[in-house]
Amino acid sequence: MTTSSNTGRRPVIVQKYGGSSLASAKHIHNVAARIQARKDDGVDVIVVVSAMGDSTDDLIALSDAVTHGQTPDAREMDTLLSTGELVSSTLMAMALKSDGYDAISLSGIQAGIKTDMVHGSARIADIKTDRIRKELDKGRIVIVAGFQGLAESGDITTLGRGGSDTTAVALAVAAEAERCEIYTDVDGIYTTDPRLTDKARKLAEIGFQEMLEMAVLGAKMNPRSIELGAVYDMPVYVASSFSYEPGTLIHGGEHTMEVRKAVTGIAVDRNVGKITVRGVIDRPGVAAGLLQPLADAGVSVDVIVQNASSDGTTDFTFTVAQASVDKAAQVLGSDSDVEYSEVVTGSDLAKVSIVGTGMENAPGYAAKMFSTLSEVGVNIDMITTSEIRITTIIEKDQLQKAVQALHDAFELEKTE
Amino acid sequence: MTTSSNTGRRPVIVQKYGGSSLASAKHIHNVAARIQARKDDGVDVIVVVSAMGDSTDDLIALSDAVTHGQTPDAREMDTLLSTGELVSSTLMAMALKSDGYDAISLSGIQAGIKTDMVHGSARIADIKTDRIRKELDKGRIVIVAGFQGLAESGDITTLGRGGSDTTAVALAVAAEAERCEIYTDVDGIYTTDPRLTDKARKLAEIGFQEMLEMAVLGAKMNPRSIELGAVYDMPVYVASSFSYEPGTLIHGGEHTMEVRKAVTGIAVDRNVGKITVRGVIDRPGVAAGLLQPLADAGVSVDVIVQNASSDGTTDFTFTVAQASVDKAAQVLGSDSDVEYSEVVTGSDLAKVSIVGTGMENAPGYAAKMFSTLSEVGVNIDMITTSEIRITTIIEKDQLQKAVQALHDAFELEKTE
Structure with missing residues (x-):
């Protein structure tokens, strides 16, 4: 204070x-x-x-x-x-x-x-x-x-x-x-x-x-x-x-003088769609070449994942609001100069994140999150992290199961 | 212009x-x-x-x-x-x-x-x-x-x-x-x-x-x-x-270069009530003594007529909006220091005025107005005038007859 x-x-x-x-x-x-x-x-x-x-x-x-x-x-x-x-x-x-x-x-x-x-x-x-x-x-x-x-x-x-x-x-x-x-x-x-x-x-x-x-x-x-x-x-x-x-x-x-928990809360977003661009020729400027036309069309991109490539091509995946999936796919099909083999869309996804400043310098939270989800049969589609957040993209119909399991695992019902 | x-x-x-x-x-x-x-x-x-x-x-x-x-x-x-x-x-x-x-x-x-x-x-x-x-x-x-x-x-x-x-x-x-x-x-x-x-x-x-x-x-x-x-x-x-x-x-x-008519139009007000204060002891300050309490009470006074007195008392008459008649009478009965014998109220009155700058320096318009009203049987209750207006207070149910007679008499249907 x-x-x-x-x-x-x-x-x-x-x-x-x-x-x-x-x-x-x-x-x-x-x-x-x-x-x-x-x-x-x-x-x-x-x-x-x-x-x-x-x-x-x-x-x-x-x-x-x-x-x-x-x-x-x-x-x-x-x-x-x-x-x-x-x-x-x-x-x-x-x-x-x-x-x-x-x-x-x-x-x-x-x-x-x-x-x-x-x-x-x-x-x-x-x-x-x-x-x-x-x-x-x-x-x-x-x-x-x-x-x-x-x-x-x-x-x-x-x-x-x-x-x-x-x-x-x-x-x-x-x-x-x-x-x-x-x-x-x-x-x-x-x-x-x-x-x-x-x-x-x-x-x-x-x-x-x-x-x-x-x-x-x-x-x-x-x-x-x-x-x-x-x-x-x-x-x-x-x-x-x-x-x-x-x-x-x-x-x-x-x-704050109190001892803090590592994980403070679980953030969720029910409104997630996914676009995967496969077989992208991997050269400088590719990410911008894919994303700029989307920005110009007013499509907001949230999570972005690009895996390292081995054969000179890569898969580029990002999430958008579910309602924007079709528009995003259409923009990529018409307005992008980037070479790729195909665009695959997915919807009915959800985003689940564990958040807490205590995670910043302590290992093991990601592993605990992933094993908890695995134990209840939730499949993880994408993963991104920040210093104080671990985010997974999962099927929307598994959201409640995932949140309940994580809430228990990190003992969030107990006060600090 | x-x-x-x-x-x-x-x-x-x-x-x-x-x-x-x-x-x-x-x-x-x-x-x-x-x-x-x-x-x-x-x-x-x-x-x-x-x-x-x-x-x-x-x-x-x-x-x-x-x-x-x-x-x-x-x-x-x-x-x-x-x-x-x-x-x-x-x-x-x-x-x-x-x-x-x-x-x-x-x-x-x-x-x-x-x-x-x-x-x-x-x-x-x-x-x-x-x-x-x-x-x-x-x-x-x-x-x-x-x-x-x-x-x-x-x-x-x-x-x-x-x-x-x-x-x-x-x-x-x-x-x-x-x-x-x-x-x-x-x-x-x-x-x-x-x-x-x-x-x-x-x-x-x-x-x-x-x-x-x-x-x-x-x-x-x-x-x-x-x-x-x-x-x-x-x-x-x-x-x-x-x-x-x-x-x-x-x-x-x-x-304006054109020749103008003396009378331009006939203004009317259907919403007139009247208060007459009889037997007012006529000394300086009487008008203010009657009107100030009304102003304090938020009653707007329109036409005011006071006749010259002969026996040291006078009758003081004014018009207010019809809805304010009762309030005005009540204020005069309770808040005024002026000595008078009685307050008489009247309602269902109307105001009819002939208006025109041409009347300013030309005689005869008042006489013509009064005789026109008289010819159709309209009784005039009060009269006031300004330089370019002559106003009469009449019974409301005679308003239409009065306006039609005056409109004809001053030939207002004809263009200038």
């Missing part, structure tokens, strides 16, 4: 509430009560809000309708979408004031959030917290419209997917907050997807690097905000906005 | 479209086609838009819900309501671009509209047109979010009722436009309410002062925008956004 260098002032807490927590006037009032309780703790509270419920989808539907489905102008789209968070932030400030708490809403511009000029996925360049600080010093709760900022041109930008989480963590860093609290419709980070095993256990804490690897676990945490927390060592607490159950604290693991 | 001093550049036209003209994606596309036709005339086009259809009402309903019906904070309300015009302006720019026309939306802030700090009914202090000019010079159609501006504090303000009309006329003045075109769901200004006589005729033109007196005629023109047009001599053209029928040009009458 970091301690604030913001001496002589009340501690600052940043809270973020997502769209499903703000779906109606009633939801807004429930969240207002939570904010008030936090303010009553004697801290300065900055709240970042997303757009209400499905309102962003409604705006996107309108833009589709006026452009007859053409891609709308990115600058106009950013201003359009930024209105969703203006609505929720002003309503939240009104709700707090009607309950007798002094509050003020600030747009991204008013909150001093400066970004680069990449409309639709801008990155925060700087935050000038003068106005926020001034309002906090008046005793006010400050409600900031998430997801948006101001480019140097004077144009409104949006931060893309997970943008409000990014706003919250960046504001916590800029305002020297104690921590950033993300309230959402999940109640924390679990050892694995609870739908796959009833032994899945909520983690009280997890390190930033582990969390980045686990991001697919369904915590709906955007990797950008976790990276930002990691870089600035800003603890991020993830919990439900619908209950008062304890959530999960994501933090810089080095501060 | 004024000519622009904006020499060496294309003429500038400002168009304004109201919410009912922008109620859906289809409406927006229809309006986009009209804007394109205007741009194809070879002029620079600035478009001011209101919020789509009922979207402002929807936002107000949300604010009522989160405040449980308390009056929401005015600053928050302004930011909330300003989003409606941001949505319509960005969608319009997208629609134009998808049709191959270069366009850009500007918020009130980006359009350089500076206001005072009166949230909910701010007045425009200044408009810096640099950004608009820059965009026009790139050949772009500029779409400005109406109804909003920026206070010196950095907070968003709204201009109150009819604010988008005010934005349009003010922008026309600042950008040295040829004229300001207001497109709405009525197709122009009529000699009187067409529901009262089928002889009502659309006026091709009308002077600013006459238009101010006629504002109640149902043209939905906000008096502020007409005043602004009058002060800066900016011609304002009012027409339907749903047809290409010619509308009405409101302008500084002195430029």
Whole structure:
């Protein structure tokens, strides 16, 4: 846990509430009560809000309708979408004031959030917290419209997917907050997807690097905000906005005094397709020659495996989202200059990863994972590893069996 | 017609479209086609838009819900309501671009509209047109979010009722436009309410002062925008956004070469109640003593008539909206220090006015009006006059008869 260098002032807490927590006037009032309780703790509270419920989808539907489905102008789209968070932030400030708490809403511009000029996925360049600080010093709760900022041109930008989480963590860093609290419709980070095993256990804490690897676990945490927390060592607490159950604290693991387990959790992805390009003539530039046309066609490639070749040809295998398999095969058949003998596709696959910083300098985890899967009859199709993660691709219908066996083998149901 | 001093550049036209003209994606596309036709005339086009259809009402309903019906904070309300015009302006720019026309939306802030700090009914202090000019010079159609501006504090303000009309006329003045075109769901200004006589005729033109007196005629023109047009001599053209029928040009009458009729039109108001305070002890301060408590209670008083007194007491009569009669009587009974003998209320009244700058220096119009009404058996309850208007209060059930008789008597069905 970091301690604030913001001496002589009340501690600052940043809270973020997502769209499903703000779906109606009633939801807004429930969240207002939570904010008030936090303010009553004697801290300065900055709240970042997303757009209400499905309102962003409604705006996107309108833009589709006026452009007859053409891609709308990115600058106009950013201003359009930024209105969703203006609505929720002003309503939240009104709700707090009607309950007798002094509050003020600030747009991204008013909150001093400066970004680069990449409309639709801008990155925060700087935050000038003068106005926020001034309002906090008046005793006010400050409600900031998430997801948006101001480019140097004077144009409104949006931060893309997970943008409000990014706003919250960046504001916590800029305002020297104690921590950033993300309230959402999940109640924390679990050892694995609870739908796959009833032994899945909520983690009280997890390190930033582990969390980045686990991001697919369904915590709906955007990797950008976790990276930002990691870089600035800003603890991020993830919990439900619908209950008062304890959530999960994501933090810089080095501060933890406890003995940690090697494996923290099991990440899964049910939506995996596979492309194998056989008989590729193995020369420099082949990987780029295969992947660039896919990138140009908007197909995202996940796991990539290339085996060493012996006869001057190699097999090149990669995974894509299941829905992209046919498109990927078609692109390789028409737009690639690389010589190969055939393209083989596979679908109904799943990805299972064990994640944990403790694996980094300890041997044997890969062997234990593979033997565990073998013992329950799960066949491993592909393997990749990072320093703190071992990933296997398996048949989707064996996913539950695999996760249950691994959860038992690494004793994830037991607390640290 | 004024000519622009904006020499060496294309003429500038400002168009304004109201919410009912922008109620859906289809409406927006229809309006986009009209804007394109205007741009194809070879002029620079600035478009001011209101919020789509009922979207402002929807936002107000949300604010009522989160405040449980308390009056929401005015600053928050302004930011909330300003989003409606941001949505319509960005969608319009997208629609134009998808049709191959270069366009850009500007918020009130980006359009350089500076206001005072009166949230909910701010007045425009200044408009810096640099950004608009820059965009026009790139050949772009500029779409400005109406109804909003920026206070010196950095907070968003709204201009109150009819604010988008005010934005349009003010922008026309600042950008040295040829004229300001207001497109709405009525197709122009009529000699009187067409529901009262089928002889009502659309006026091709009308002077600013006459238009101010006629504002109640149902043209939905906000008096502020007409005043602004009058002060800066900016011609304002009012027409339907749903047809290409010619509308009405409101302008500084002195430029008109034609012989004008004395009476331009007949204004009506069906919603009139009356309060008579009898036996008022006539001393200085009596009028204020009666009216201030009403103002404090939010009751708007319209026509006021006080007859000269002979015995030291006087009768004081005024009209209010019919729905306010009971409240007004109650306030006079409890909150007024003025001595009087009794309060008498009346309702089911109507106001009929003949309007025309030609009456200013010509006698006989009042006599003709009163004799016309008398001939058809209409009893006149109250009379007030201004330089270019004669107003009578009559029984509501005699309104149609009165208007038809006056329309005939002043030959309003004939063109000038």
